[in-house]
Amino acid sequence: MVQLRDVTVRYESGIAALQNVNLTVEKSEFLFLVGPTGAGKTTLLKLLTREVIPSEGTVIVADKDVTKMKPSQIPYLRRLIGTVFQDILLLPDRTVWENVAFALRVTGASSGEIAREVPKALETVGMLHKAKAFPAELSGGEKQKVALARALVVKPLLLLADEPTGNLDPTSSLEIVDLLLRINRQGTTVIMATHDKAIVDAYRKRVVEIVGGRIVRDELRGVFRRELA
Amino acid sequence: MxxxxxxxxxxxxxxxxxxxxxxxxxxxxxxxxxxxxxxxxxxxxxxxxxxxxxxxxxxxGQKLERLCVFLKPDADKKTAEKLAEQIQKLPYVVQVKFVHKDEGLEKLQRMFGNSVPLEDLVGHNPLPHALEVTCTSPQETVECAAKIKQMPMVDEVTFPAIAVQRxxxxxxxxxxxxxxxxxxxxxxxxxxxxxxxxxxxxxxxxxxxxxxxxxxxxxxxxxxxxxxxxxxxxxxxxxxxxxxxxxxxxxxxxxxxxxxxxxxxxxxxxxxxxxxxxxxxxxxxxxxxxxxxxxxxxxxxxxxxxxxxxx
Known part of the structure; x- marks a missing residue:
């Protein structure tokens, strides 16, 4: 699903955000990306959505060479990828339903398709009963579930979650990760960048650790190292 | 669909x-x-x-797009008609009208009013034959006048130059x-x-x-x-x-x-x-x-x- 070959990202100042990164993520895999703040986790995720272009190396997502992609092809790449962030980014003046439907509307989906897919996505994250609520009426965990529904509604092959539990209490965090795992079991590849030791240790999934822009550890049933906590 | x-x-x-x-x-x-x-x-x-x-x-502008072409005194009607044909071929010229010297005198007489009989005063008609040339617009009159002035048998070309310029x-x-x-x-x-x-x-x-x-x-x-x-x-x-x-x-x-x-x-x-x-x-x-x-x-x-x- 994802392949990074000898990828280096260097800023104009010369500082390298990532150096010689090699990583392969198979289809339907679940991966925790760990590392201290500024290690390069977000940069790595942005490489996959082509928000960042590597200075060197190749990035392949769903058999497509992202580095060689024309700007006009990028939107079609992003339709294969769902994204969830720490800053939840819901539209405050729209209901939960409208927030989820927004992702479909911008790709020109018909009203029939929207009426069919939005309830499914909300049902998956357990938020269908709050479809008419506005974001201000929701808790942090509920907002993140809505953001997750918005990412899911386009039926992505790959789900990128950048610190999705960063602002949540432990119970909500576990709910979100449980949801991500459920989505993963349905066949979606999930890459989750996190600082949450408890979660990484509890689920024992593949863990890739980045420090100073380099991958320093890649374990199949890994834990969050104590020194990172 | x-x-x-x-x-x-x-x-x-x-x-x-x-x-x-x-x-x-x-x-x-x-x-x-x-x-x-x-x-x-x-x-x-x-x-x-x-x-x-x-x-x-x-x-x-309708008053400004007309030129008055006075012919030399020895130019007869036939020469005037030939010249009119030549002028008609110039660009921007819409119409050329021959004005017989008698008609010219009548016009002049009308301008002065009947109180001064011009023919009695000078004994004969001193005016030459003339052509009234109408151009497409006042802007073209200057160029037309210059071209007509160079033609043989043309004595003088008059038009309101300052008014046209303004x-x-x-x-x-x-x-x-x-x-x-x-x-x-x-x-x-x-x-x-x-x-x-x-x-x-x-x-x-x-x-x-x-x-x-x-x-x-x-x-x-x-x-x-x-x-x-x-x-x-x-x-x-x-x-x-x-x-x-x-x-x-x-x-x-x-x-x-x-x-x-x-x-x-x-x-x-x-x-x-x-x-x-x-x-x-x-x-x-x-x-x-x-x-x-x-x-x-x-x-x-x-x-x-x-x-x-x-x-």
């Missing part, structure tokens, strides 16, 4: 998003729409004033002024529309970010802005029509002597005269709306391309 549905669905989305933004930034919307309305309104007034000037100048200057200055002011107004309207859309982009930064992340094409992201520009144009055009209606109502309500249009070049073109030319019919409505929507949409395209780039 599927792509048609997709396009219609996108257009509906653009319209909804644009309306949300017009409501969200109400003050900016009012300021922009008012500016467009005034801009188009002033354009309409300028074009009416220009039309009034042109009507006046065309009427005056006429050409006035026409040029009116056109130049109208073009310059139109461009200036268009620039002001463009800056305001650009800034309104900049505010809109800032207010919609979350929407834009989400759109880009879920795979909206760059033109889909720009779509609501273009629709917003188009709506500014429609509302601005409607504003111009309301202004025109108000002016016509004022025109009907107040006595004629109280108002006088003072154009930049003089004060004799009556304000009333301009308003009398306005008829709010389907042609006027469509012209105003097209002008307003065209200006706004063009500004919106430039603003959208500058403000929203592919990420």
């Amino acid at each position: 599927c792509s048609v549905v997709s396009w219609l669905s996108l257009l509906a989305f653009f319209l909804e998003e644009a309306l949300v933004n017009l409501r969200r930034h109400g003050l900016v919307t009012i300021a922009t729409v008012t500016t467009i309305a005034v801009t188009i309104g002033v354009w309409v007034l300028f074009s009416l004033e220009a039309r009034a000037w042109e009507k006046f100048l065309v009427w005056e 006429y050409v200057q006035i026409v040029r200055s009116i056109r130049w002024r109208n073009h310059a002011l139109s461009i200036l107004l268009a620039i002001i309207a463009f800056i305001l529309i650009f800034n309104a859309l900049r505010v809109s982009v800032y207010g919609r930064r979350n929407e834009i970010r989400i759109m880009q992340l879920v795979g909206a094409t760059v033109w889909t992201v720009r779509g609501p802005l273009l629709m917003e520009g188009l709506l500014y144009g429609v509302l601005g055009g409607l504003g111009t029509l309301v202004l025109a209606k108000l002016l016509l109502a004022l025109n009907a309500a107040f006595p004629q002597e109280t108002t006088c249009w003072t154009g930049l070049l003089g004060s004799w073109v009556e304000w009333r005269m301009l308003l009398n030319d306005i008829q709010i019919d389907s042609v006027f409505v469509s012209q105003v709306l097209l002008l307003s929507m065209g200006l706004s949409f063009l500004s919106a395209i430039i603003a959208a391309v500058r403000l929203v780039r592919a990420v």
Whole structure:
């Protein structure tokens, strides 16, 4: 699903955000990306959505060479990828339903398709009963579930979650990760960048650790190292 | 069929998003729409004033496009007719009329009045045969006169040279002024529309970010802005029509002597005269709306391309 070959990202100042990164993520895999703040986790995720272009190396997502992609092809790449962030980014003046439907509307989906897919996505994250609520009426965990529904509604092959539990209490965090795992079991590849030791240790999934822009550890049933906590 | 549905669905989305933004930034919307309305309104007034000037100048110009070609005293009627044929072939010449020297004397007599009998005074007709040449417009008379003057058997070519020169200057200055002011107004309207859309982009930064992340094409992201520009144009055009209606109502309500249009070049073109030319019919409505929507949409395209780039 994802392949990074000898990828280096260097800023104009010369500082390298990532150096010689090699990583392969198979289809339907679940991966925790760990590392201290500024290690390069977000940069790595942005490489996959082509928000960042590597200075060197190749990035392949769903058999497509992202580095060689024309700007006009990028939107079609992003339709294969769902994204969830720490800053939840819901539209405050729209209901939960409208927030989820927004992702479909911008790709020109018909009203029939929207009426069919939005309830499914909300049902998956357990938020269908709050479809008419506005974001201000929701808790942090509920907002993140809505953001997750918005990412899911386009039926992505790959789900990128950048610190999705960063602002949540432990119970909500576990709910979100449980949801991500459920989505993963349905066949979606999930890459989750996190600082949450408890979660990484509890689920024992593949863990890739980045420090100073380099991958320093890649374990199949890994834990969050104590020194990172 | 599927792509048609997709396009219609996108257009509906653009319209909804644009309306949300017009409501969200109400003050900016009012300021922009008012500016467009005034801009188009002033354009309409300028074009009416220009039309009034042109009507006046065309009427005056009819006297200025004629040349009088006096032949040499020994030129007979046959020579004059040959010369007339030659002159008729010149560019810009519309008509050449032969004036017999007797007819010329009659005309001169009429100018002096019958109190002074010219033929009795000089004993014979001293005038040569002449040709009256009509050019397409006063601007061409100078060039025509110069060419005719070089022809054989031509003694003198007369035309109101200073008046022609002044006429050409006035026409040029009116056109130049109208073009310059139109461009200036268009620039002001463009800056305001650009800034309104900049505010809109800032207010919609979350929407834009989400759109880009879920795979909206760059033109889909720009779509609501273009629709917003188009709506500014429609509302601005409607504003111009309301202004025109108000002016016509004022025109009907107040006595004629109280108002006088003072154009930049003089004060004799009556304000009333301009308003009398306005008829709010389907042609006027469509012209105003097209002008307003065209200006706004063009500004919106430039603003959208500058403000929203592919990420």
